Amino acid sequence: IYSGGAWLAERLVAALNLSDKDRLGFIDVSFYRDDFAEKGLRADIKPTHISFDVNGATILLVDDVLYTGRTTRAAINELFDYGRPAKIMLAALIDRGGRELPISADFVAETITLLAGESLELHRAENGELSLTVHHNA
Numbered sequence: 001i002y003s004g005g006a007w008l009a010e011r012l013v014a015a016l017n018l019s020d021k022d023r024l025g026f027i028d029v030s031f032y033r034d035d036f037a038e039k040g041l042r043a044d045i046k047p048t049h050i051s052f053d054v055n056g057a058t059i060l061l062v063d064d065v066l067y068t069g070r071t072t073r074a075a076i077n078e079l080f081d082y083g084r085p086a087k088i089m090l091a092a093l094i095d096r097g098g099r100e101l102p103i104s105a106d107f108v109a110e111t112i113t114l115l116a117g118e119s120l121e122l123h124r125a126e127n128g129e130l131s132l133t134v135h136h137n138a
Contacts, residue, residue: 004064004122029074054083069103
């Protein structure tokens with residue numbers, strides 16, 4: 001899932017020496033979000049790229065921060081436009097709680113609690129290094 005999840009998926013493919021990079025896909029959920037009418041489109045929309053057959057496949061969705069579950073729901077909805085997977089699993093770098101939908105990750109690197117008004121953002125430097133920033137929203 002763009003953008004942080006896509007960066008993590010690329011790193012997982014490299015770290016695990018997976019040779020079939022054609023099985024790596026990228027999803028931009030902008031048009032599938034349930035808050036699309038409220039928030040409108042972001043300026044950094046990227047094309048969804050799924051070059052493999054989704055029908056019958058086991059899909060591992062990768063996201064940077066799991067929060068309300070709405071991004072995951074949107075990604076699942078988009079996947080079904082490409083076919084009917086046999087199984088969908090979710091990996092997240094950070095689970096920050098606060099679910100609004102009954103969605104949980106199968107794989108999580110860390111679970112944290114943020115204060116009200118705080119959010120997390122994953123950044124990628126020019127050299128590919130990833131870092132997390134906590135934002136204090138007003």
